Amino acid sequence: MNIEPSMTIPRALRLLPLGLALALGAGVLAADETGVVEPAPVESAPGDFTFAAVVRRAAELAANPYAPDRPELPDYLADLDYDKYRDIRFEPEESLWRKDGLPFQMQLFPRGFLYKDRVSVSVIENGRAAPVDFRHDLFNYGKNQVPQEMPADLGYAGLRLIYPINRDELFDEVAVFQGASYFRAVAQGLNYGLSARGLAIDTGLPSQEEFPVFREFWIRKPDPDTTEITVYALLDSDSVAGAYRFLIHPGAETVIDVKSQLFFRKSVEKLGVAPLTSMFFHGENTDRFIDDFRPEVHDSDGLLVETGFGERIWRPLVNPVGLRVSGFEVENPRAFGLFQRDRDFRAYEDLEAHYQNRPSALVEPIGDWGKGVVELIEIPSTAERYDNIGAYWIPERPTEPGQELEFSYRLRFAKDPEAGMLGGRAIATRIGAGGTDILDPNVRKFVVDFAGPTLAALDPESPMEAVVHTTSGELSKPVVQANPENQGWRLFFELKPDGNRPADLRAFLRHGEDVMSETWSFRWVRE
Numbered sequence: 001m002n003i004e005p006s007m008t009i010p011r012a013l014r015l016l017p018l019g020l021a022l023a024l025g026a027g028v029l030a031a032d033e034t035g036v037v038e039p040a041p042v043e044s045a046p047g048d049f050t051f052a053a054v055v056r057r058a059a060e061l062a063a064n065p066y067a068p069d070r071p072e073l074p075d076y077l078a079d080l081d082y083d084k085y086r087d088i089r090f091e092p093e094e095s096l097w098r099k100d101g102l103p104f105q106m107q108l109f110p111r112g113f114l115y116k117d118r119v120s121v122s123v124i125e126n127g128r129a130a131p132v133d134f135r136h137d138l139f140n141y142g143k144n145q146v147p148q149e150m151p152a153d154l155g156y157a158g159l160r161l162i163y164p165i166n167r168d169e170l171f172d173e174v175a176v177f178q179g180a181s182y183f184r185a186v187a188q189g190l191n192y193g194l195s196a197r198g199l200a201i202d203t204g205l206p207s208q209e210e211f212p213v214f215r216e217f218w219i220r221k222p223d224p225d226t227t228e229i230t231v232y233a234l235l236d237s238d239s240v241a242g243a244y245r246f247l248i249h250p251g252a253e254t255v256i257d258v259k260s261q262l263f264f265r266k267s268v269e270k271l272g273v274a275p276l277t278s279m280f281f282h283g284e285n286t287d288r289f290i291d292d293f294r295p296e297v298h299d300s301d302g303l304l305v306e307t308g309f310g311e312r313i314w315r316p317l318v319n320p321v322g323l324r325v326s327g328f329e330v331e332n333p334r335a336f337g338l339f340q341r342d343r344d345f346r347a348y349e350d351l352e353a354h355y356q357n358r359p360s361a362l363v364e365p366i367g368d369w370g371k372g373v374v375e376l377i378e379i380p381s382t383a384e385r386y387d388n389i390g391a392y393w394i395p396e397r398p399t400e401p402g403q404e405l406e407f408s409y410r411l412r413f414a415k416d417p418e419a420g421m422l423g424g425r426a427i428a429t430r431i432g433a434g435g436t437d438i439l440d441p442n443v444r445k446f447v448v449d450f451a452g453p454t455l456a457a458l459d460p461e462s463p464m465e466a467v468v469h470t471t472s473g474e475l476s477k478p479v480v481q482a483n484p485e486n487q488g489w490r491l492f493f494e495l496k497p498d499g500n501r502p503a504d505l506r507a508f509l510r511h512g513e514d515v516m517s518e519t520w521s522f523r524w525v526r527e
Contacts (some may be wrong), residue, residue, distance in 0.1 A: 048127040049218065054232045054243035055261050057216075061234070061241035062263035068236075069118045069215055071153070076146050077112035085113035087142030094138050095162070095171075096123065097221065103164070104222045104229045105171055108132070109157040109178050110139055117180075117213050118155035124220040124232075132156075159217060161229060165250045174250040180211040181235055182277070183246075185413045186359055187254045193278070193299040193358030194338055196411060198235045198244055198260070200272025200392050204325045204377045207269070212237035214244070227251075239266040240399075253414040254359075261406050268399045272375070272392030274363045274409050278338045280317040281384040284347070287431040287444070288527060296347050297384050299358045300338040302426075303391050304418070305374045308332035312518035315376060316429040317389055321527040324378040327394075329371075336374045337362035337417065338391055341427055353384075362417040363393075366408040371396040424450035424488070424509055424517030431524075434476075434494035444495045444524065450509055450517045451488030460484070464511055466491045471504040473497045480509065491520075500526050 072078070080088075090107040092098075098105050108121060122129040134154045136146075158178030162171040165188050173192075175185040181198030201210040216234040228249040235242035240262050247257040258274070278300040282290040303315040305328045313328060317338075330336075339360035348355040372395045381388035399405070418425070427449050434443030458464070460482035468478045468491075476494040483490045495503055503524045509517040 049124045049129050049220075049232075051232060051243065051245045051259065053129075054218070054234055054245070057234055058236075058241040058243040058261065059263050061236055062265050066236065066238045066265065068213075069155075070116050071118060073111055073116065073154075074151070076144065077110070077154075078116075080113045080144070082113065084142075084144055085115075087144055088112070089140050089142070090160075091138060091140055096132070102222050102224060103226060105162045106219060107160045107162065108138065109159065111154060111157045115157035115179060117157070117215065118153075119158055119214065120216045121156055121159055122216070122218045124218055129218050158214075159219070161219075161231075161248065163229075163250050165254075174254060175248055175256075177214060177217065177231070177233070180213050183214075185248070185250075185254045185256060185411075187250070187414050188252045189357070190359045190413075190415060191354050191357045193340065193355075194361055194389075195277045195387065196256075196361065197272075197275040197277060197392075198233070199237075199240065199242065199262070200270075200275035200390065201237065201239060201268055202270050203272055203275075203390055203392070204323065204375075205270060210237055210239060210268075212240065212242070235260075235262075239268050240264050253412050253417070256411040256413070257408075258411055259406075259408045262404065264399050264401055264403045264405075266401055270394060271399055272390075272394060273369075273407050274365075274411070275390060275392035276338045276361050276363070277387045278317075278389040278391075279381075279384060279387050280319050280378070280389050281381060282319055283317070284342075285316050285318065285429040285431050285522075294349050296342065296355070297350070297353075298340070298355065299387075300340050300360070300389060301342055302339050303336070303374075303376050304339055304362070305330060305336045306334040308334060310334070312423075313521050314426045314518050315521045315523075316426070317376075318378055319381055319388065320378050320525065321380055323380065324523070324525070326376045326378075326523055327373040328376075329373050331371045332368045333365055333372075333374060333393065335362055335364045336391060336393065337412075338389065339417070341425070343415070359413040359415065360417050362412045362414070364410040364412065365393075366410060369393065369395065369407070422452060422454045423515075424452045424455045426518065426520045427451050427486070427488070429520070429522065434496075442497070444497065446491075446493055446495065446505070446522070448491040448507065448520050449483060449486065449488055450491065450520075451483075451486045452517070455489055455509075455516060456487035458482075458511065458516075462511060464489055464509055464516070466493070466507055466509055468493050468505070468507040470495060470506075472501040473503045478507070495524060497524070497526060502526075 095105040121132045136150045160176045163174045177183040184195040199212045214233045218232040220230040231246040233244040242262040245259045249255045281297040283296040305313040307330045340358045377390040379388040430447040433439040433441045434445040464480045466478040474496040478493040505522045507520045
C-alpha cells in the first residue's frame with residue numbers, strides 16, 4: 001500500500017492514526033443529522049486579507065455550539081473503499097496557478113471513503129478571498145461510476161501543494177492537508193512519512209479521543225518569484241475553535257512556521273499542542289519475533305526532547321504489546337520531535353517503501369511555553385499501515401471554557417534536523433538475552449551506539465565512561481568501547497529485572513567532567 005508521493009492520492013490510512021482510522025470507519029465522529037451548517041465565508045477587512053479575519057471567525061464559532069459540516073454524500077462517494085478512492089485523481093492540467101506559470105500549484109482532494117467532512121477552500125488574490133467551487137471536471141474518476149452532474153456544494157476533503165523542490169522542470173508534492181487536522185510535508189529528496197496535526201485532544205485517555213478538523217482553508221496566491229506560500233486554516237471541534245497560519249518554505253529542509261490562536265468552548269482534560277504522528281512497526285530494538293523479511297519497518301525510530309536547560313533526551317520508539325504513555329516534564333522546551341535517524345537502506349531492505357528516505361520532524365517553540373510535559377504515546381499495532389506513534393506538548397495549566405490560548409512554533413521536516421550537532425547521538429539501540437557463558441532470557445543486555453563529530457575526534461584509547469541509572473532491577477557495570485565502524489562509542493550493560501516491574505533506564509557518556517552525549521532514555525517492560 002505504498003505510493004510514491006508525486007501526483008498521487010496520499011495513502012489515506014497512513015494519514016490517520018489507528019484510533020482515528022477506526023473511529024471514522026465506524027462512524028464515531030458522524031455529525032448530527034440536524035447539525036449540518038453551510039460554510040460561512042470570511043469577510044476580509046478593507047485592504048489585504050489578514051490572519052485577524054480567521055481569528056474573528058474562530059471566535060465567532062467558539063461562541064456557539066459545535067456544528068459539524070458533514071452533509072450526506074451521494075452513495076457513489078460514500079461507499080468507496082480505499083482502492084476506489086485512490087482511483088480518483090485530480091487532473092494535473094487543472095492545477096491552480098499552473099497556467100499562470102507560478103512557482104507553486106495547488107490541487108484538491110474529493111470527499112468520500114473516510115473523508116466525510118466538507119472542507120471549503122478559498123484563494124486570496126489582490127487582498128480578497130474567493131472560494132474555489134467544486135467542479136466535476138477537476139477530477140479523473142478512474143473506474144468509478146459517477147454521474148456527469150454532481151452537487152455543486154460537495155466541497156472538498158483537503159488540498160495538496162506542489163513545487164519544483166527536486167528539479168526545476170518537475171513539480172512534486174511538498175505538503176498535504178487532509179483528514180481531520182492532519183498535514184504533512186517533505187523536504188528535498190525525501191518521501192512522505194510522518195504527519196503533523198493542528199491539535200490533539202484527550203489522546204490516550206480512557207474516554208473517546210476528540211479529533212478537531214480543519215473546516216476552511218484560505219491560500220494566498222503566490223507571487224511569481226516567491227519561495228514560500230501562506231495557508232490559513234480554521235479549526236473546529238466540540239471543545240475548541242482555532243485560527244491557524246502556516247508559512248511554508250520548501251527546500252533541503254521544508255520549514256513551516258505555525259501560528260495558532262485557540263478559543264475554548266469547554267475545558268479539555270488533555271490538550272496536545274504541536275502534535276506529531278508516525279508509524280513504528282518493528283526495529284533493531286524489538287526483542288520479540290516479527291515474521292518479516294525486512295530488518296526494520298518504521299517512519300520514525302525515536303523521540304527527541306531538548307529541555308529549556310539544554311539537556312537532549314533520546315527515547316527509542318517501540319511497538320508495545322499494550323498501550324504505553326510516557327511523559328517528559330519540561331519547562332520552556334527548546335524543541336521536540338520524531339526522528340528517522342537510521343538512513344541506511346540495509347536497515348530496511350524495502351525497495352518500495354524507502355523507509356530510509358522518510359523525513360524527521362522537529363518542533364521548535366517560539367516564545368516561552370511555560371511548564372508542561374512532552375508526552376509520547378505508543379499504540380500496539382499489527383501492521384505498518386497504521387500510524388501508532390504520537391508526540392505532543394501538554395501545558396501544565398488546564399484549559400477552561402472561554403479561555404484563549406496562543407502558540408507559535410517552527411516545524412522542520414528534514415533528513416537531519418540536527419546536522420550541526422557536534423555531541424554524541426544515540427544512533428542504535430539493541431536488546432537481547434544477557435549472561436556470561438550461557439544466555440539467560442531473564443537478563444536483558446542493552447547495546448547502545450553513540451556517534452558524532454566530538455566522539456569521532458577522541459583517541460580510541462580515551463578513558464570514556466558511561467553513567468547508567470534504572471528505576472528498578474539491578475544493573476551490571478557498564479562497559480564503553482570505541483567503535484571503529486562508525487567512529488563512535490558503544491555502551492554495553494545488562495539489566496536483571498525486578499520481576500515484572502517496568503524499568504526506566506537513562507544513560508549518557510562522560511569523558512572526565514565533560515558530558516559527551518545526549519541522554520539515552522528507555523522504558524523496559526516485560527512482554
